[in-house]
Amino acid sequence: MSAKIERDAQGRKQARYTPWLLLVPGLLWLIWFFYLPLYSLFRMSLSTKPSRFAVPEFGWAWSNYSQAFSQYGAQFQRSFTYALAATIAALLIAYPIAYVIAFRGGRYRNVLLGLVVVPFFTNFLIRTLAWKTILGNQGPLINLLHTIGVLGPNETLLRTPIAVIGGLTYNFLPFMVLPIYVSLEKIDPRLLDAARDLYSHTWRGFRKIIIPLSLPGVFAGSLLVFIPAAGDFVNSYYLGNAKTTMIGSVVQDQFLVQNNYPIAAALSFVFIAIVMVVVAIYSRLLGTEEIA
């Protein structure tokens, strides 16, 4: 009898520690590869460099932040505008795709999902460079647009903001499709049957049932597209021009060309802060407590 109680007590004790034990690998990983680097980056952002090649010294140099903010405001603004445009475009493209796969995919569902993921097997850089060919002056698209008169004879696609936003949309599209698909796929089709039984037409059923229930997917997808798109510099470098520089390029330039690590670190922190504020506002607006 007492042995059983003892065993139970031991079991409860174990049960209490199990979650922590399960968290250990993840926590260690986060501490080593996220929090410590973040901390050292933060210290760097408050450091000064007496000369260009000297080791930066910590010194509460908040001026790095005001400099980062005032000098590169335009690039910050541009990054978030492009990222917002790319997120909206990705949403408009991804939602119908996810909808068709979830509700009309049938036995081809896995194949269709596979097709969404296939571009991931190609390197990010290669995909962007491929876009350069597609949008280029000898590419098929530009001839078509010239013929139907969308673009004037001297207008080009490559090296324009449109090309940068297009590249961002394309590169991050699967991140939008997959979460929306997952949330759509969870919806019980009987809810739609019920709506139809109650004489609701298709559009109303879509508006009242599908859209609200897929919002968690939309929320997750938009963040997965918006955040990396805002920090990207590859698309603006290869598809844009000298006037489409995004904040990622500035950070890269400050780190690797100017060797100005403190400013680069401050820029990174300003970026993180803005992203966090945007995400907080967005989650409040969408009211998706269940995901948070």
Place this chain on the structure above:
Amino acid sequence: MARQNLSRRQFLTRTGLAVGGVAIAPSLLAACGGGGSDANKNAVSISNWPGYMGKTDIAAFKKATGIGVTYTEDINDNNEYFAKIQPNLQKGKSIGRDGFVLTDWMANRIINEVKWAQPLVAAKLPNKVNLRPALASPAFDPKRKFSLPWTSGMTGIAYNIALTGKEIKTIDDFIAVSGPTSVLSEMRDTVGLFMLADGKDLTKPTYENAGTAFNRLEKAISDGAITSFNGNDYVADLGTGNLAAAFAWSGDVAQITRDNPDVRFVIPESGGTLWSDNFMIPISSEKPDLASEWINFFYDPVNAAVLTSFIQYISPVEGVAEELIKLGGDAAKLADDPLVNPTEAVLATLSIFGPLNEAEEIRFDNRFAEIQGAG
């Protein structure tokens, strides 16, 4: 329902694995490829730029000297490479290399400012006598004690005449081109050509002197007359017509003009720049003897000619033209190619961008970065 659930879970797991795999693979590959240190004591490890080595040269070196080579093409940009080696060399630690090749101004920084180069071993360098006199005493290394040019090149304007519709002769012509154009993201090349157009002495650059050149560049960018800044990627764009004209390096153009006769290269009437990429031995290397033998090998005109036939830049070695002719075939044609073997008249229009002190360099770099991100 249950089956659906399962398939979703399976799907998510597989996607997770696939995406994770894709994300991790490049770093694993990088980790495997990065370690270039050769365990063999009788071997050197060299860093260089892509496209700077022929197919047969390394084997020929091994055969001639018995020294092994780990050759890595991991220099894509002077600043990036500097940022890569800085953490170790600053603390006096090894970077696993016995030699690297960097452009004049960066060689100046390595030799004179941070002092990370060790002297070449003169006893192992009998072929140094073949160095072209014009390159023998640059301001950053007057006696070539620490460095020897690997190769040299010119910066000028490349254009696709099918798109420009006329010849380009000056910087003004270049700015007036209506199609897309690009300048180089290497500050000294781009600002250098603008300063020359402005009639300034490039060998003694000052920030004050460069003021009008910077303003002119800035205006051309904000007017959209110059479309973008490029590294090496202008080469493909000129061939495909995505660029009508670009500031360009001679060797790159030498390679594309053969495929596309519409692409031409010109030194602007106001002058072009001449630069060299210089071989140096880092202070951390324990094999300066072997590394000196490596560079000595390529200062033999016969070996230098073979190298030139592959890379098609200007060789710093005297007597290469004669050896190219002896090689015959396509290599012999290079001896007459003004991009590979420029005439004295062309060389006379070229200037070398002089050294900048630290404070001046920061002002140049900041202004250039400001223009690059303008808008």
